[in-house]
Structures are given as structure tokens and as C-alpha cells.
Amino acid sequence: MRGPAWPIAALLVGYPVWWALGFGGLSVVVLAVPMAWILWKRRPIKLPKGFGLWMLLLAGYLISALMLDEMPPGTYGDLGAGRVVGYLMRLSLYTALLIMVLYLGNLTEDELPQLRLVRMLGVLFVTTVAGGLLGILMPTLQFTSPVERLLPGWISGNSFVQNLIHPTAAQTQKVLGYAMPRPEAPFEWANAWGSNLSVLLVWFVVGWWVYGGRRRRSAAIAMCALASVPVVYSLNRGLWIGLGLAVVYLIVRVGRTRLALVAAASIGAAVFMLSPLASLVGQRLDNPHSNDIRGFTVSRTIQAAAHSAVIGYGNTRNALGNHRSITTGKTTWCPDCSHPPLGSDGQLWHLLITQGFTGAALYVAFFLGAIRRYWTDRSPIGLAGVLVMLLVLLYMFVYDGLVTPLSLYLISFALLWRNQAHD
Incomplete structure (x- = not known):
């Protein structure tokens, strides 16, 4: 794409290239540099209503750095390079996302038409489906990226980094009692793949079905049918619930086509129940293996956050023990044992440990404010954008927003802002 909108096209359409190079979710940080330069030359910069909450969230994260060396009760670990690197990477991502939203909102309709932006998100949906199929067919595929080769070992060896x-096609986990690949390409985690697919599906339907001709609609049906395979194999209950919420939302809000939506949902459910995929869903629901783990980490996260309720601790912390025993995880007699970090089971819990209850409240208020502000926009983009805002509030309990999901959440917010501004 020519003109000032090229960084967005590079981010969304060119995402597979960024992933293969090793930038992936960090590509928005790279592209925020030209976005900031273009914004600087366009002063004064317009701000969306309610964006002050996001700026306060970023300011709070800066203040939380004061607590990086502190340890709440029931956790372990010293202030080291890994904790500082993780903090700086998250700070750069939050800053880049702020720049991206302002950049999108300050582009004119001529420079970046709404439908073109929606269809670029649709292209990324196709990429996501392809990545999901890759994870099923070639689950062991992984390779060392150019970025990984260039970084020093003390940075590239950090688990978060x-x-x-490091590009991988799938995560292999014993979700059903045996090793099972869960698609994650071209994103950083299997859960990120699920969250992103559901958000991108919303915009794909708008771009290819609502605003599409006969050929686009035929392609949309085929692509959605194809997407159902990795959706099931992802074993992602949060994704399944999110898709169910989307169907209910559309039935309630789109009155003119309510009967058609109910009929389509019923036919789709019937076809699915007769397919071999239905048994896999049944096995997943019968094996809620992560419930106890999540319960343990969430309760420990809340307990730890209570000791720094206003500004948090700047980064995640590792808990002593796990849901089975205090002797599992790092102890005085097992220093090499470890446990997943607190705040890794959902963006809400991540904010509690990193920015305290204040940060979590600002995050929720920002997206609730967007729902309230744009609820009356009944255009296809308005309805889709509000649906994404609802999915954000659902997913914050089970999915981390960083890295790529939060980029898609805020692009959706920018679409709502632009839609209102261009009416």
C-alpha cells in the first residue's frame, strides 16, 4: 500500500514475514517508529474519547518499575536481567499500541478506508487459519529465526522472549491425558492463536460476507468451514465460549436477520455434531486438567497483588509450590524446580500482579467505556467492534492480552473511533 497507511498494511498483511523473521508480536514496536514520525509531522493529534484511561494505564506501568526488586509473600526469585527485560518489552509494547491507535485515528478515510482496514484484518484471519492447519499437519515444525540468532543468549534465553x-507451529501438551499438538502459528502461544482467531473472524465476516459479493461470500463460507478444524483441535475452551458469545450477541442485536442467524447456527451445530470433530470436543470437556492449576495461580496472584494493591510489582513473579504441594516448584532443597509465573493465566491477573488493582480497574474501565460509547452504532463495523470489546472482557479472565491479542483489541477500538468520526 502506498501513502501513509503502509505501516498498517505491513503489520497485518505482512505478518507472516515478521513471524518468520522472529519479530512476530514485536513487529508493532518496529512499525511504531514510522507511525510516530508521521504523527509528529501531523500535529495537532486527535485523541479518542476515553483514551485518557489508556494513557493512565501506561503511566501506572512506568511507576510500577519501582517495585521490580520487591517480592510478595509466597513467591521466589531475585531481580535479574530476565525480569528487567520482560518489563522493558511490555513497556515498549504498551507504548507502541498507544502510538498505533492514535496513528489509525488520525489517518483520513481517503488515506485508509474503513473497509480496506477491515479486509486487511480478514487477510490476517486467512493467515491464522493457515497457521492452525500447519500446526495440525506439522506440529513439530520450528526453526531459529534471524532475530534469535542475532540476540545475545542472556536475552534470547529468557522464556518470555x-x-x-522462536517460531513454532504448535504447542504439544497433555490436555487429554496424552500428548496433543495445539496450533499456535503464527502467534506466540496456543491461547493467543485462539483469542486472535475469534477476533479476526469477526472482521473477516464483516469484510467478506457483509460487504462482499457472491464470490467473496462463497469464499467466506469455505474458509469458515476450514477454520472449524483447527478451532476444534486447538482444544481451546475459551475460544469456544467466545464463539458462542458472538453467536448469541448477533442473534440479539441483529433483528432483521435473526431467524436466518438462528437457522444457520442450528444447521452448523447439527453438521458439527455429526462430524468426527464432535468427539474431540467431548474429550476436552471431560478433561478440564487446567482448572486446578488456574485456581491455584489466580488465588496466589490475588494474594500477592494485595501487598501492592496500587502500583503492583512491575512484572510477574513465580509462586512457591503448585496446586498439589508446596514442595512442587522451587524450594530450598530443589532450587532448579520452577512454576509458571503468577499472572500468566489471563490479562486481568497479569494486570493485578504487574500494576495492582488500579491497573486492572483502568483496563476494565477503558473497554467498558468503549462499549457504552459505541453501543448505539448499529453499522456492521459498529456492531462488530462492540462485539470485540465484549470478547476482550471475557478473555481477560483466561487469556493474556500481550502480545498480539492486545494489538487486535486496540485496532478494533480504533475502527470504532474512526467509524464514529467519519459518520
């Missing part, structure tokens, strides 16, 4: 810069 490793997930971002």
Missing part, C-alpha cells in the same frame, strides 16, 4: 522470537 523465547516465545516471541
Whole structure:
């Protein structure tokens, strides 16, 4: 794409290239540099209503750095390079996302038409489906990216950084009692794949079905049918609930086509129940293996956050023990044992440990405010954008927003802002 909108096209359409290079979710940080330069030359910069809450969230994260060296009760670990690197990477992402939203909102309709932006998100949906199928067919595929080769070992060896810069097709986990690949390409985690697919599906339907001709609609039906395979194999209950919420939302809000939506949902459910995929869903529901783990980490996260309720601790912390025993995880007699960090089971819990109850409240208020502000926009983009805002509030309990999901959440917010501004 020519003109000032090229960084957005590079981010969304060119995402597979960024992933292969090892930038992946960090590509928005790279592209925020030209976005900031273009914004600087366009002063004064317009701000959306309610965006002050996001700026306060970013300011709070800066203040939380004061607590990086502190340890709440029931956790372990010293202030080291990994904790500082993780903090700086998250800070750069939050800043880049702020720049991206302002950049999108300050582009004119001529420079970046709404439908073109929606269809670029649709292209990324196709990429996501392809990545999901790749994870099923070639689950062991992984490779060392150029970025990974260039970074020093003390940075690339950090587990958080490793997930971002090391491309893999799938995560293999014993969700059903045996090793099972869960698609994650071209994103950083299997859960990020699920969250992103559901958000991108919303915009794909708008761009290819609502605003599409006969050929686009035929392609949309085929692509959605194809997407159902990795959706089931992802074993992602949060994704399944999110898709169910989307169907209910559309039935309630789109009155003119309510009967058609109910009929389509019923036919789709019947076809699915007769397919071999239905048994896999049944096995997943019968094996809620992560419930106890999540319950343990969430309760420990809340307990830890209570000791720094206003500004949090700047980064995640590792808990002593796990849901089975205090002797599992790092102890005085097992220093090499470890446990997943607190705040890794959902963006809400991540904010509690990193920015305290204040940060979590600002995050919720920002997206609730967007729902309230744009609820009356009954255009296809308005309805889709509000649906995404609802999915954000659902997913914050089970999915981390960083890295790529939060980029898509805020692009959706920018679409709502632009839609109102261009009416």
C-alpha cells in the first residue's frame, strides 16, 4: 500500500514475514517508529474519547518499575536481567499500541478506508487459519529465526522472549491425558492463536460476507468451514465460549436477520455434531486438567497483588509450590524446580500482579467505556467492534492480552473511533 497507511498494511498483511523473521508480536514496536514520525509531522493529534484511561494505564506501568526488586509473600526469585527485560518489552509494547491507535485515528478515510482496514484484518484471519492447519499437519515444525540468532543468549534465553522470537507451529501438551499438538502459528502461544482467531473472524465476516459479493461470500463460507478444524483441535475452551458469545450477541442485536442467524447456527451445530470433530470436543470437556492449576495461580496472584494493591510489582513473579504441594516448584532443597509465573493465566491477573488493582480497574474501565460509547452504532463495523470489546472482557479472565491479542483489541477500538468520526 502506498501513502501513509503502509505501516498498517505491513503489520497485518505482512505478518507472516515478521513471524518468520522472529519479530512476530514485536513487529508493532518496529512499525511504531514510522507511525510516530508521521504523527509528529501531523500535529495537532486527535485523541479518542476515553483514551485518557489508556494513557493512565501506561503511566501506572512506568511507576510500577519501582517495585521490580520487591517480592510478595509466597513467591521466589531475585531481580535479574530476565525480569528487567520482560518489563522493558511490555513497556515498549504498551507504548507502541498507544502510538498505533492514535496513528489509525488520525489517518483520513481517503488515506485508509474503513473497509480496506477491515479486509486487511480478514487477510490476517486467512493467515491464522493457515497457521492452525500447519500446526495440525506439522506440529513439530520450528526453526531459529534471524532475530534469535542475532540476540545475545542472556536475552534470547529468557522464556518470555523465547516465545516471541522462536517460531513454532504448535504447542504439544497433555490436555487429554496424552500428548496433543495445539496450533499456535503464527502467534506466540496456543491461547493467543485462539483469542486472535475469534477476533479476526469477526472482521473477516464483516469484510467478506457483509460487504462482499457472491464470490467473496462463497469464499467466506469455505474458509469458515476450514477454520472449524483447527478451532476444534486447538482444544481451546475459551475460544469456544467466545464463539458462542458472538453467536448469541448477533442473534440479539441483529433483528432483521435473526431467524436466518438462528437457522444457520442450528444447521452448523447439527453438521458439527455429526462430524468426527464432535468427539474431540467431548474429550476436552471431560478433561478440564487446567482448572486446578488456574485456581491455584489466580488465588496466589490475588494474594500477592494485595501487598501492592496500587502500583503492583512491575512484572510477574513465580509462586512457591503448585496446586498439589508446596514442595512442587522451587524450594530450598530443589532450587532448579520452577512454576509458571503468577499472572500468566489471563490479562486481568497479569494486570493485578504487574500494576495492582488500579491497573486492572483502568483496563476494565477503558473497554467498558468503549462499549457504552459505541453501543448505539448499529453499522456492521459498529456492531462488530462492540462485539470485540465484549470478547476482550471475557478473555481477560483466561487469556493474556500481550502480545498480539492486545494489538487486535486496540485496532478494533480504533475502527470504532474512526467509524464514529467519519459518520
